[in-house]
Amino acid sequence: MIEFQSVTKRYPDGTVAVDALDLTIDAGKITVLVGPSGCGKTTSLRMINRMVEASSGTILVNGADVRAQRPATLRRGIGYVIQNAGLFPHRTVVDNIATVPILLGTKKAAARRRAEELLDTVGLPRELGGRYPAQLSGGQQQRVGVARALAADPPVLLMDEPFSAVDPVVRDDLQEELLRLQSELGKTIVFVTHDIDEAIKLGDKVAVLRVGGTLAQYDTPATLLAKPVDDFVASFVGRDRGYRALGFLSAHGAQIAPLSTVPLGSPVDAARAALENGWAVVVDEGKAPLGWVSSTSLSTVEGELRSADLVSGGSLYAADAKSGSLRTALDAALSSPSGIGIAVDSDGAVAGGVTAESVLKALDEARRSGGVPS
Numbered sequence: 001m002i003e004f005q006s007v008t009k010r011y012p013d014g015t016v017a018v019d020a021l022d023l024t025i026d027a028g029k030i031t032v033l034v035g036p037s038g039c040g041k042t043t044s045l046r047m048i049n050r051m052v053e054a055s056s057g058t059i060l061v062n063g064a065d066v067r068a069q070r071p072a073t074l075r076r077g078i079g080y081v082i083q084n085a086g087l088f089p090h091r092t093v094v095d096n097i098a099t100v101p102i103l104l105g106t107k108k109a110a111a112r113r114r115a116e117e118l119l120d121t122v123g124l125p126r127e128l129g130g131r132y133p134a135q136l137s138g139g140q141q142q143r144v145g146v147a148r149a150l151a152a153d154p155p156v157l158l159m160d161e162p163f164s165a166v167d168p169v170v171r172d173d174l175q176e177e178l179l180r181l182q183s184e185l186g187k188t189i190v191f192v193t194h195d196i197d198e199a200i201k202l203g204d205k206v207a208v209l210r211v212g213g214t215l216a217q218y219d220t221p222a223t224l225l226a227k228p229v230d231d232f233v234a235s236f237v238g239r240d241r242g243y244r245a246l247g248f249l250s251a252h253g254a255q256i257a258p259l260s261t262v263p264l265g266s267p268v269d270a271a272r273a274a275l276e277n278g279w280a281v282v283v284d285e286g287k288a289p290l291g292w293v294s295s296t297s298l299s300t301v302e303g304e305l306r307s308a309d310l311v312s313g314g315s316l317y318a319a320d321a322k323s324g325s326l327r328t329a330l331d332a333a334l335s336s337p338s339g340i341g342i343a344v345d346s347d348g349a350v351a352g353g354v355t356a357e358s359v360l361k362a363l364d365e366a367r368r369s370g371g372v373p374s
C-alpha cells in the first residue's frame with residue numbers, strides 16, 4: 001500500500017504542482033493518476049521514489065516513510081517505466097534488462113538468464129535479446145522497458161505515460177499485455193496517463209487530478225463513469241460516458257433468445273427451412289458462428305452451403321456473466337447484419353442471440369436498481 005498524507009510539492013519557482021494530496025493506493029492493484037496537462041501527475045509519481053522530494057506531508061510505502069530510506073535502497077523495491085522506455089542505447093536488450101540485478105550483485109550469467117525469461121514474460125521473442133534498442137519497434141522497446149523494471153522483482157511499479165508514444169494499435173496490445181501480466185504478478189502499480197480511456201481500461205481505481213494538484217475524484221472506473229462528482233470530472237471522462245459505462249455492466253441481465261443455426265455444408269434447402277425471421281447463423285462442427293444466411297442471400301445459392309455464401313459481419317459477445325458486458329452485447333446487436341447479436345459460450349459456441357431492445361431493457365433494469373448513469 002502507498003499512502004499520500006497531505007503531500008504538497010512546491011517547486012523553487014513557486015509553482016504548486018501538488019497541493020495537500022491525500023491518497024491511499026491499494027497493494028496489488030493498478031491505480032491510475034489521470035488529469036489534464038500540468039495537474040501534477042508526474043510530480044506525484046516521482047515523489048513516491050524520491051526523484052522529486054515532497055515539500056511537506058508524508059508518503060508511506062508499505063507503512064515506511066520514504067524519507068526514512070536512502071533513495072537507492074527505496075528504488076530497489078520500486079520499478080520505474082517511462083515513455084519511450086528510456087533504454088540504454090549502447091547496451092543490448094538483455095543487458096538493458098540485466099542492468100539493475102547486476103548492480104545489485106547478481107552474477108552476470110544468472111542475470112542474463114533471468115533477462116531472457118523476462119523477455120518471455122513481456123511477450124517478446126528471445127532472439128531480440130541480442131539487439132540494440134534502436135533495432136526494435138517502439139512497442140517492443142516499451143516491452144523491454146517493462147521487463148527491465150520487473151528485473152529486480154520490485155513489489156511496486158511506477159509507470160509514467162509508458163504507452164503514449166506508440167500508435168493506437170500497438171498501444172492497445174501493450175495495455176492488454178499489462179493487464180495479463182498484472183493478473184499473474186499482482187504488483188502495486190501506479191500508472192500515469194492523460195488519456196481517460198487508458199485510465200478506465202487499466203485502472204482498478206482512478207484518481208482524477210485537476211490543475212493545481214488537487215484530487216477531483218478517486219473511484220473505480222465504473223463509478224467515475226456513472227457518478228462523476230462534478231462538471232470537471234464529467235467533462236473529463238467525456239460525453240459518451242453513459243455508453244462507456246455499459247462496459248462495466250454484466251451482459252448477464254440481457255435476455256438471450258434461442259438462435260436458429262445451420263451447419264456449413266448443409267443443403268441450401270435445409271438452410272432455407274432453418275431461417276427464422278429471415279435469418280439463420282451458420283456454424284462449424286464446434287458450433288462456433290461463421291456468418292449469417294438470409295432469405296435474400298440464399299435466393300441465388302444452390303447445392304450445399306459454402307463459406308462464400310455467408311453474410312459476414314457482427315461482433316460477438318461472451319454470454320458468461322464474468323466477461324460479457326452490456327456494451328459488447330449492444331455492439332454485437334448493432335453491428336450484426338440481422339440486428340441480432342450472437343452470444344457465445346466459453347467454448348466459442350453459439351449460446352443464443354440478443355437484440356438491442358433486450359440490451360436496453362437490461363440497462364433500464366440496472367438503472368432502476370441504481371449505479372448506472374441516467
Ligand SMILES: Nc1ncnc2c1ncn2[C@@H]1O[C@H](COP(=O)(O)OP(=O)(O)OP(=O)(O)O)[C@@H](O)[C@H]1O
Binds near residue numbers: 012036037
Ligand atoms: N522542475 C520544475 N520546476 C518548476 N515547475 C515544475 C517543475 N516540474 C514540473 N513543474 C510544474 O508543476 C506542474 C505539474 O507538473 P507535472 O509534470 O507534475 O504535471 P503532469 O500532470 O504530469 O503534466 P503532463 O501531463 O503535461 O506531463 C506544472 O505546472 C509544471 O509546469
